[in-house]
Amino acid sequence: MRFPALALAASALAFVNPVAAKPAKPDPVPPADTAWRILEDLTTEIGPRIAGSDREAAARDWAVARLKALGFSNPRIEPFTLRGFVRGAETARILAPYPQPLAITALGYSVPTPAGGIEAELVYFASLDALKAAPERSLKGKIAFIDHAMKANQDGSAYGPSGAVRRQGPRIASQKGALAVVIRSVGTDSHRNPHTGNTAFGDATPIPAGAVSLPDAEQIARIAAKGQPVRLALTLTGYPQDNMPSGNVLAELPGRDPGLPPVLVACHLDSWDLGTGAFDDAAGCAIVTAAALRAQQGGKPLRTIRVLWAGSEEIGVFGGAAYGQAHAGEPHALAMESDFGADRVYGLRTSFARTNPALRDRLVAALAPMGVVDYGADARGGADIGAIVEAQKLPVIDLMQDGTRYFDLHHTPDDTLDKVDRAQFEQNVAVWAATLKIVANEARPLAGAKQD
Amino acid sequence: MRFPALALAASALAFVNPVAAKPAKPDPVPPADTAWRILEDLTTEIGPRIAGSDREAAARDWAVARLKALGFSNPRIEPFTLRGFVRGAETARILAPYPQPLAITALGYSVPTPAGGIEAELVYFASLDALKAAPERSLKGKIAFIDHAMKANQDGSAYGPSGAVRRQGPRIASQKGALAVVIRSVGTDSHRNPHTGNTAFGDATPIPAGAVSLPDAEQIARIAAKGQPVRLALTLTGYPQDNMPSGNVLAELPGRDPGLPPVLVACHLDSWDLGTGAFDDAAGCAIVTAAALRAQQGGKPLRTIRVLWAGSEEIGVFGGAAYGQAHAGEPHALAMESDFGADRVYGLRTSFARTNPALRDRLVAALAPMGVVDYGADARGGADIGAIVEAQKLPVIDLMQDGTRYFDLHHTPDDTLDKVDRAQFEQNVAVWAATLKIVANEARPLAGAKQD
CATH class of the missing domain: 3.50.30.30 (Glucose Oxidase; domain 1)
Known part of the structure; x- marks a missing residue:
């Protein structure tokens, strides 16, 4: 596995100037129902939000307002167009x-x-x-x-x-x-x-x-x-339609060392139009966002965490491609995505199990009490981080969700809020928060020194 | 509970002339999948069959042909009209x-x-x-x-x-x-x-x-x-529409003593239009019909069993009312209905528990091995037998089905064949057959001598 030169340079800087020692102002503790509120409000106030539609546009505005209210820095829309579908x-x-x-x-x-x-x-x-x-x-x-x-x-x-x-x-x-x-x-x-x-x-x-x-x-x-x-x-x-408007929503929780490449956590904001996209993928946006906030508790992490609520995943992963293009020149430390529903995380896969087993071991130890076990080195990432991961050969972590009933709901009218098991959903947030706490506080390149 | 004079006269005759002793020609054993074939073929070949529609009319023709093929006597349509609903x-x-x-x-x-x-x-x-x-x-x-x-x-x-x-x-x-x-x-x-x-x-x-x-x-x-x-x-x-055509389908398996009032077993042939009416009520027609056939095994029963596949139950129980009117002058021994899905029978209620405890006890003993227990004297019958039961104060037996998931499916597009648990469905047929074997071989009035 190769690692981008710029990312190496930036993280090398972190060793020279150990900002990790600087005392951090404690952030206010986010409400315990932060994730649920994102999930419920997005699926209720926006509902179905197919790529390219005015409802997806409304969802972007909603997302910017919510991320701002939650204390994220610089919530913004990065627009693009897509070939969409009109039902x-x-x-x-x-x-x-x-x-x-x-x-x-x-x-x-x-x-x-x-x-x-x-x-x-x-x-x-x-x-x-x-x-x-x-x-x-x-x-x-x-x-x-x-x-x-x-x-x-x-x-x-x-x-x-x-x-x-x-x-x-x-x-x-x-x-x-x-x-x-x-x-x-x-x-x-x-x-x-x-x-x-x-x-x-x-x-x-x-x-x-x-x-x-x-x-x-x-x-x-x-x-x-x-x-x-x-x-x-x-x-x-129904028919395909060219040049429909879409966009990604991005925001950050700045780390203590702005010079270190950020950790990218992704989900997708668009849904198919038949349901309200609770499992696919409002849950993912709620999980990664609430976990990023929770990872601030007990001290701001070293690295910035960037959330990407991608647009137009369902119809061709246009948001992921646009992100990869727009941010090709910026280093990233690691990328992760939540886009497989809201049921419990049962497994951990890392792309760096062989090159950085120490980090893998710390993650395994931290997640074991939540019922998560190691599934080896075959981490795959997700659709919306695919382009940037491929371009920059980024390390990735998969927090593997139980998908047994995912394809009962996937892309159907039945993908609605009532299907979410709140206990399992909150376990996702806890597992993600523990993971982010570790990786965002790691000053060294996450893929480790040993390269495959 | 009163009992119609004609029925008493007819069954008194049975004691004078004990046809029970006459050797009966054994009937051919009906195939084990008789009930399933009715259920699958009605829901597949007819599908949705809302009251008053051409599909309900097709279902009546289908029913007559099927009952004839199964060896029933005189399968026939008794037409009536209804105020229906056009979606x-x-x-x-x-x-x-x-x-x-x-x-x-x-x-x-x-x-x-x-x-x-x-x-x-x-x-x-x-x-x-x-x-x-x-x-x-x-x-x-x-x-x-x-x-x-x-x-x-x-x-x-x-x-x-x-x-x-x-x-x-x-x-x-x-x-x-x-x-x-x-x-x-x-x-x-x-x-x-x-x-x-x-x-x-x-x-x-x-x-x-x-x-x-x-x-x-x-x-x-x-x-x-x-x-x-x-x-x-x-x-x-959608709108209501007057004078839509409907009808009941009737047929008999003649008993050894044609002078005895028949046992009436009912279901309804119409369904709501959103699903194929597997639970409501193709299953009921399949259960009562296959059970009536199975009750012929080991010797034709004393009493005739009449099956009533009622029309237009869902929209106002027009079929039940028409049957009650058309057959008011004929004695009936007992009436039963299956119209609560296809899950297992767990309980037995009889209207004659106090007046004919001996018969109730025989039923309890026969059904116990199939997991059915006594639920007392508060038997209610069913919609399509309601008019005739009320008019003639007929004895009734309820074979109580597990309705835990009935209202998951009831009147929805999801009332389709795949929802039927075949093992539970077949338990219904077995319980009904055992019940009919007993009641159709009972020469005396089923409500017993003691009247409430």
């Missing part, structure tokens, strides 16, 4: 052999059907591989249905392979001539709430693309299994 | 202070808003009693919101008091001058799926009436608690 009417109905409505939602970057919809034969595929095996042009004039199932697991690792149906399925269906595509939602619940999420067509012709809820997918499977041709009526009038 | 567009949106959409559905017998909807101030009431306490005419030009909560319980007894918000709330809001009314769904889940159900206005002016999901109700409560005026945009274009 429209969305209905689906089986016409034959057994007429009945389906619960459907459009995928991001779907293109619209005519306002009156389309009617076509549905072709059933049990999996993404089954679709891939379909002969070229075999879907001409037809609607592909991909019934690719996902299983819940604690670490969310099923999202890679299972999410491929949403990320690749529509493109592949288009390449085989499909008029439109419907997928089984990428999710693990059993409610009539479809899961949205973005898709991409690459060089293929964009086609209308939607997801039905899991009970509806099972219903389609049962109907298709009866062996008669299945006809579907589909209306999805 | 329309339904949207709600908070305009101020925090703009966001709400998940809403119209209540049955709501009258329509203009197609473009209405906008008005929302007035928050924490309970039905709070609404009742509002001054007369205080709601003029406003939309009443009633945030009346329901708790889950095993026997469903909370539905009486909690359901009052839906049955009475709209009328009371209208009487106080409200432009429209929105209630917290009568339910116990935490999903963005509102619960529909019928309301009634009596002599009050009908107004548009809807229910929001429970997470949305909590959101409205949080927003109202902020103290600023709440403005709502509401569009509910």
